[in-house]
Amino acid sequence: MEPEVLTFTIPIESNKIVFVWNITAQLPEGEIYCSLQKVFSQFGPQYSLKLFPNAGVAEPGYYAVIKYYSSQSAKRAQAACDKKKLFQDAPLKVQMCGKQKRFPYKSLELYSNKCQELANYYLGFNGWSNRIIALQNITGVDEDPEEESEPQEQAKLTYLCVVEVTLPHHGVRSRGVGVAEENIQKQNDPLEFISKTGKVQKYSEQRALSNAFQKILLVVFDSGKVAVEYVSGEDDTVDCLTEKELQGLIQVNDFTWTPLNPGEGEDEEDWAELTFHEDTLLLLPLKP
Structure with missing residues (x-):
C-alpha cells in the first residue's frame, strides 16, 4: 500500500470521516462521549468528535461524527468497531462517510x-x-499618510x-x-x-x-x-x-501578508453535506 500524505489542514475528505450510530441512551451523554473518545482515539489522531441526539422520530439515543486526519485511521476504526459491543449492550454501527458535495472553499488551515x-x-x-x-x-x-482620513x-x-x-x-x-x-x-x-x-x-x-x-x-x-x-x-x-x-x-513596510482573524475557519464545517446509511436519523442514505 502506498504511503499516505497528510497536510496540516482541516480534513474534509469523505474517506476520513466515520459515522457511529445505534448508540443507546443507557449512559449519560458525557459518559458516552468519553467512551467514544477512548475507543476511537486508538486508531489515530482525530480532528473532531461530535455527538448528536437522534431525531425526534427515532428511538432515544445518539449518533456521532468523527473526523480523522488519516484515511487509514478511519478505515481501521470502521473495520474494528462495526457491529461490536464496545461500551454498551447493543452493538454499534460504524460506517464510512458517503459522497460529499464539494466545498465552495479550499482546505482551511488548522489552528x-x-x-x-x-x-x-x-x-x-x-x-x-x-x-x-x-x-x-x-x-x-x-495607511497612506498623504490621504486625509476621517476620525475613527x-x-x-x-x-x-x-x-x-x-x-x-x-x-x-x-x-x-x-x-x-x-x-x-x-x-x-x-x-x-x-x-x-x-x-x-x-x-x-x-x-x-x-x-x-x-x-x-x-x-x-x-x-x-x-x-x-x-x-x-x-x-x-x-x-x-x-x-x-x-x-x-x-x-519599511515592504512585506506582503494576509490578515487573519483569530479563530477564523475553525467552525467552517458543513455537517449537512455528510451522508451515511441510516434512515432513522433523517439523513440521506449512501448511494450504492
Whole structure:
C-alpha cells in the first residue's frame, strides 16, 4: 500500500470521516462521549468528535461524527468497531462517510493547537520546535499618510509575527507569518491597551505557527515510519531571507501578508453535506 500524505489542514475528505450510530441512551451523554473518545482515539489522531441526539422520530439515543486526519485511521476504526459491543449492550454501527458535495472553499488551515497535536502524534514531542523570529507592532503601516482620513471612533491595534518551525531529525525548517488585529474601545485606558496588546500578540503568534505548518507534509508509511517533505508557498520570501533582512522588510513596510482573524475557519464545517446509511436519523442514505 502506498504511503499516505497528510497536510496540516482541516480534513474534509469523505474517506476520513466515520459515522457511529445505534448508540443507546443507557449512559449519560458525557459518559458516552468519553467512551467514544477512548475507543476511537486508538486508531489515530482525530480532528473532531461530535455527538448528536437522534431525531425526534427515532428511538432515544445518539449518533456521532468523527473526523480523522488519516484515511487509514478511519478505515481501521470502521473495520474494528462495526457491529461490536464496545461500551454498551447493543452493538454499534460504524460506517464510512458517503459522497460529499464539494466545498465552495479550499482546505482551511488548522489552528495552532491542532497543528501541535498532529505534530506531536507523528513526530513526537521532541521531534519539532518553534521560535519567534519577529513580533512587530504594525498598526497603521497600511495607511497612506498623504490621504486625509476621517476620525475613527475606535483605534486599532495590529501585530505581525514571524515564527520558525524546525524538525531537527528531518532537516526541515519552515517559517510562517501571522497577523492579528483588535479594536481598542477606550483609547486612553492603559489597562485595556495592555490587555489587548497581549491578546493580539498571542493571536498573531498562533497564526504564524499555523502558517508555518502549512508548508510541511507528513508522509506516513504502513510500518509507522514518517517522512517529511517541505513545500514552499507561492511567496517563499519569508523562508529565503536572513533574520536581519526580514526585520528590515517589516520595518519599511515592504512585506506582503494576509490578515487573519483569530479563530477564523475553525467552525467552517458543513455537517449537512455528510451522508451515511441510516434512515432513522433523517439523513440521506449512501448511494450504492
